[in-house]
Amino acid sequence: MDAIIEAQHLCKEFKNKRAVNDLTFSIQRGEIFGLLGHNGAGKTTTIRLLTGQIPPTSGSCSISGYHSFTEQHRVKPLIGIVPETQNVYGRMSGYENLLFFARLYGVKKTRVNELLEQLHLKQACHDRVDTYSNGMRQRLLIARALLNHPQVIFFDEPTRGLDPTSAREIRELIRQLANTGITIFLTTHNMEEADSLCHRVAFIKSGSIIVIDTPQNLKIKHGARKARITLANQQEIIIPLSDTQYLMSELQTINNQEILMIHSQEATLEDIFIYLAGKEEQP
Numbered sequence: 641m642d643a644i645i646e647a648q649h650l651c652k653e654f655k656n657k658r659a660v661n662d663l664t665f666s667i668q669r670g671e672i673f674g675l676l677g678h679n680g681a682g683k684t685t686t687i688r689l690l691t692g693q694i695p696p697t698s699g700s701c702s703i704s705g706y707h708s709f710t711e712q713h714r715v716k717p718l719i720g721i722v723p724e725t726q727n728v729y730g731r732m733s734g735y736e737n738l739l740f741f742a743r744l745y746g747v748k749k750t751r752v753n754e755l756l757e758q759l760h761l762k763q764a765c766h767d768r769v770d771t772y773s774n775g776m777r778q779r780l781l782i783a784r785a786l787l788n789h790p791q792v793i794f795f796d797e798p799t800r801g802l803d804p805t806s807a808r809e810i811r812e813l814i815r816q817l818a819n820t821g822i823t824i825f826l827t828t829h830n831m832e833e834a835d836s837l838c839h840r841v842a843f844i845k846s847g848s849i850i851v852i853d854t855p856q857n858l859k860i861k862h863g864a865r866k867a868r869i870t871l872a873n874q875q876e877i878i879i880p881l882s883d884t885q886y887l888m889s890e891l892q893t894i895n896n897q898e899i900l901m902i903h904s905q906e907a908t909l910e911d912i913f914i915y916l917a918g919k920e921e922q923p
C-alpha cells in the first residue's frame with residue numbers, strides 16, 4: 641500500500657483545550673477520504689495540522705513522507721487547500737486572483753488560463769469576484785488550489801452554503817480530480833455527500849477518531865436493517881429485521897389489514913453517525 645498522508649498519535653492543544661487527540665491513520669494515494677464530525681469536533685484543526693499551518697503539540701503527521709510542519713518547503717508544492725472561508729480578493733477579477741497566486745508560486749500564466757477553462761470560469765474571468773455566485777467563488781478557490789499541480793487537495797466543507805446544483809457540480813469536480821490520481825481529504829457535516837463521494841470516512845468526536853471505515857462497511861457493521869410496511873390505510877410501520885420477536889408481534893397487530901408495500905430499508909450513514917457519535921458536541 642502507498643500511503644500519502646500519515647498521522648501518528650497526533651495531538652493539538654490550545655491553552656487548556658485539546659482540539660485533536662491522538663489521531664493515527666494513513667490515507668492511500670488516490671483515495672477520497674472524509675473526516676466527519678459535529679461543529680467543534682476538530683476537523684479544521686486536523687486539516688491545519690496535516691497541511692503544516694500549525695505545529696502539533698505532540699505526535700506527528702506527514703505528506704509523502706515529509707513532516708507537515710518542519711518540512712513545509714517540501715510539503716507545500718505537494719498540496720492544495722480549499723479552505724472553509726472563501727478568502728478571495730473580491731475587488732480583483734477571477735483572472736487577477738489566480739495570476740496573483742501563480743506569480744507567488746512561480747507558476748506559468750498558461751496554467752491560469754488552463755484552470756479558468758477547466759473550472760468553467762473563462763467567461764466571467766475578467767469580472768470582479770464580488771459579483772460571483774458562491775458556486776463560482778468555490779470553483780475559483782479550487783482553481784487556486786490546483787495551480788501547483790498538487791498531489792493532495794484538502795477541502796474544508798467544500799459544499800457548505802452552496803445551492804444543490806452548485807454543490808453537485810463541486811462533488812462531480814472532486815470525483816474528476818480523484819480520477820486523475822489526486823488524493824482528496826475533505827471534511828463535511830453532510831453525511832449523504834460523504835456516503836456518495838468518499839472511499840473511506842472517519843468519524844471524529846471531541847478531537848478523537850471513533851471509527852474509520854468505508855461507508856458500506858459501517859452500514860453493514862453498525863446499521864440495523866428494517867422493513868417499512870405500508871398498509872392500505874396509508875399507515876406506515878417500521879420494524880427492525882434483527883428483532884424477530886418484535887417483528888412477529890408487530891405483524892400480528894397488522895391482522896387482517898391489507899398490505900400495500902413492504903420495503904427493506906438500509907441504515908443511512910447519518911443513522912450510523914448519530915448512533916456512534918451522538919448528537920451535537922457539548923461546548
Ligand SMILES: Nc1ncnc2c1ncn2[C@@H]1O[C@H](COP(=O)(O)OP(=O)(O)OP(=O)(O)O)[C@@H](O)[C@H]1O
Nearest residue numbers: 654657658659677678679680681682683684685686
Ligand atoms: N486557534 C484556536 N484557539 C483556541 N481554540 C481553538 C482554536 N482553533 C480551534 N479551537 C477549538 O478547538 C476545537 C476544534 O475546533 P475545529 O475548528 O477544529 O472544529 P471543527 O470540527 O472544524 O468545527 P466546525 O465544523 O465548526 O468548523 C473547538 O473547540 C475550537 O473552539
